[in-house]
Amino acid sequence: MRSRRRSACSRSSGFPEARATPVGAHAALGAITEEQFDRTFNVNAKGVLFTVQPAIALLPPGGTVVIIGSTASIQPPAGMGLYGGSKAAVRAFIRSWIQDIKGSGIRMNVLSPGAVDTESLRSALAMAQGVDAVPAAVRKMGEGNPTGRIADPREMGKAAAFLAGDASGFITGVELFADGGMAQV
Numbered sequence: 001m002r003s004r005r006r007s008a009c010s011r012s013s014g015f016p017e018a019r020a021t022p023v024g025a026h027a028a029l030g031a032i033t034e035e036q037f038d039r040t041f042n043v044n045a046k047g048v049l050f051t052v053q054p055a056i057a058l059l060p061p062g063g064t065v066v067i068i069g070s071t072a073s074i075q076p077p078a079g080m081g082l083y084g085g086s087k088a089a090v091r092a093f094i095r096s097w098i099q100d101i102k103g104s105g106i107r108m109n110v111l112s113p114g115a116v117d118t119e120s121l122r123s124a125l126a127m128a129q130g131v132d133a134v135p136a137a138v139r140k141m142g143e144g145n146p147t148g149r150i151a152d153p154r155e156m157g158k159a160a161a162f163l164a165g166d167a168s169g170f171i172t173g174v175e176l177f178a179d180g181g182m183a184q185v
Contacts, residue, residue: 028079037082044086048093052108061105064164067094069112069175071183087112091175098173107172109163114179115141115150147180 027036048067055065069087076084094108101108115121117138125137142149159178162168177183 026079026083029081032082040082040086041089044083045089045093048090052093052097056101056104056106059104059106063106065106065108066160066163067108067110068160069110071112071114071177071179073110073112073175075183094175095173107168109168109172110175111156111160111163112175112177112179112183113151113156113159114145114177114182116153116156117150118153145180145182146185149180151178151180 027033052065052067059065067090069090070083072080072084073087073091074084091110091112094110098108122134122138125134129137138150156178159176163171163176
């Protein structure tokens with residue numbers, strides 16, 4: 001049944017069933033184009049809105065929505081204002097939407113990862129610094145984290161499963177930072 005609901009939401013919104021690809025232009029203030037703004041906000045904010053909105057009607061009481069945010073929602077690095085702003089919009093959506101759906105029994109939360117050791121991260125690092133520099137760049141990113149490393153993608157899956165599961169049954173409207181403590185220091 002859940003699979004059919006997800007598919008119906010996906011068809012009605014025009015977006016794929018799962019979206020975990022970070023989209024955002026990286027440009028400093030003064031160099032941001034309207035095209036970069038539109039692409040970043042269309043995917044990260046507008047895309048979320050028009051995926052969640054039809055999904056709510058299909059979710060039963062006890063249903064959950066977990067949106068992928070980013071630590072950039074509160075700590076965007078230089079040149080990542082668009083991305084951070086689009087993820088801050090998602091955080092604001094959730095805080096408002098839980099009031100809109102009050103009494104429905106549906107929970108909504110944001111999972112905000114920090115750096116995660118994914119193929120897309122490694123590809124971006126390779127493009128920026130060269131393939132040979134990637135292992136050192138990943139290590140350096142981890143050294144700045146209180147845990148001494150960046151996240152494994154499976155850890156994000158476990159955090160999302162927690163937010164979607166019964167163990168978090170009284171948790172709604174939160175932005176859970178799964179970043180090894182980075183956003184807290």
